Amino acid sequence: MMQEKKLTIVVPCYNEEEVLPATVKALGGILSQLMAAKQVAANSQLLFVDDGSRDKTWALIQQFEQAYPYVAGLKFSRNFGHQDALLAGMTKAVTDSDLIVTIDADLQDDVNAIPEMVAAAHKGFDVVYGVRNDRQTDSVFKRDTALAFYRMMGHLGVKLVPDSADFRLLSQRATTALLAFKERNLFLRGMVPLVGFPSTKVFYKRKPRFAGKSKYPLRKMLSFAMDGVTSFSTVPIRLIMNLGILIVIIGIALFIYTMVQKLRGNAITGWASLMISIWVLGGVQLVCLSVIGEYVGKIFTEVKRRPRYTIEKDDYTKSSKK
Numbered sequence: 001m002m003q004e005k006k007l008t009i010v011v012p013c014y015n016e017e018e019v020l021p022a023t024v025k026a027l028g029g030i031l032s033q034l035m036a037a038k039q040v041a042a043n044s045q046l047l048f049v050d051d052g053s054r055d056k057t058w059a060l061i062q063q064f065e066q067a068y069p070y071v072a073g074l075k076f077s078r079n080f081g082h083q084d085a086l087l088a089g090m091t092k093a094v095t096d097s098d099l100i101v102t103i104d105a106d107l108q109d110d111v112n113a114i115p116e117m118v119a120a121a122h123k124g125f126d127v128v129y130g131v132r133n134d135r136q137t138d139s140v141f142k143r144d145t146a147l148a149f150y151r152m153m154g155h156l157g158v159k160l161v162p163d164s165a166d167f168r169l170l171s172q173r174a175t176t177a178l179l180a181f182k183e184r185n186l187f188l189r190g191m192v193p194l195v196g197f198p199s200t201k202v203f204y205k206r207k208p209r210f211a212g213k214s215k216y217p218l219r220k221m222l223s224f225a226m227d228g229v230t231s232f233s234t235v236p237i238r239l240i241m242n243l244g245i246l247i248v249i250i251g252i253a254l255f256i257y258t259m260v261q262k263l264r265g266n267a268i269t270g271w272a273s274l275m276i277s278i279w280v281l282g283g284v285q286l287v288c289l290s291v292i293g294e295y296v297g298k299i300f301t302e303v304k305r306r307p308r309y310t311i312e313k314d315d316y317t318k319s320s321k322k
């Protein structure tokens with residue numbers, strides 16, 4: 001008989017005290033089912049990564065560890081962000097898990113898709129994307145901006161799986177390959193397709209947040225989108241060059257026009273055109289500088305090679321040994 005595979009479900013949590021009891025029930029139920037049906041090994045786990053929460057999240061995780069043999073916790077020394085929490089969880093889990101599922105704590109993603117993901121993994125797929133086929137419950141604004149974002153990324157040449165976020169299954173070798181990407185500016189949903197290996201999709205209906213508030217306010221969402229663009233594409237720099245060339249051509253045309261007018265003796269009342277060119281060009285230059293600055297900033301954070309996160313407490317390694 002085939003050796004059963006160990007599954008670890010990684011759950012990043014930031015101030016999630018309101019949903020966690022429901023989350024551990026839902027995920028624990030699914031995991032127990034899978035273990036009972038011998039779809040996954042009996043030592044499979046739920047790994048909650050506390051991303052520096054200020055509420056009772058960590059205390060709850062510790063209670064779960066006492067109550068359920070399959071729960072483990074990892075605690076960051078402060079808030080590092082969703083992507084880093086996922087990365088830390090995967091880094092721990094990959095040491096002894098054959099399959100790793102990542103899922104948000106807020107039960108927006110359908111936990112019933114997990115058995116389907118596991119089944120796909122048994123069929124030999126290394127990457128199983130959770131894809132929302134219904135975003136009715138997201139606000140119109142969030143849906144539209146997300147759609148625009150995926151379209152734009154497509155134009156910029158970044159391969160993303162539309163309507164898939166960080167709910168997915170990765171095999172051990174796919175996770176190892178993903179973890180070999182050493183960048184500090186993490187945009188996991190852009191990195192996973194670069195890993196390769198056989199992949200497939202599992203469709204599910206995205207639900208409203210079970211409880212609590214979104215930890216991604218507009219500001220964070222925009223900065224995440226911006227990171228996605230500038231970490232994966234240099235097309236904006238190319239666009240600046242095209243813009244520069246266009247402006248030079250317009251400049252030359254204006255120069256010729258001005259000379260011709262001058263030679264014909266038509267006095268140019270130059271004040272308006274002068275003001276306009278100064279302000280427009282000044283603005284264009286500032287925008288271009290800031291785009292370049294964004295990339296330089298990226299280089300700056302990359303070359304520092306700072307640790308991506310700091311772990312304060314690690315109950316995964318401890319619990320894996322038991």
Ligand code: UDP
Binds near residue numbers: 215
């Ligand atoms: N999260 C995190 N660190 C953060 C922000 C969010 O670990 O700094 C977690 C959060 O607890 C949740 C997941 O990332 O499990 C997704 O966040 P949220 O549901 O708030 O985002 P949304 O679904 O609104 O985009």
Ligand code: MG
Binds near residue numbers: 104106108209214
């Ligand atoms: Mg959510």
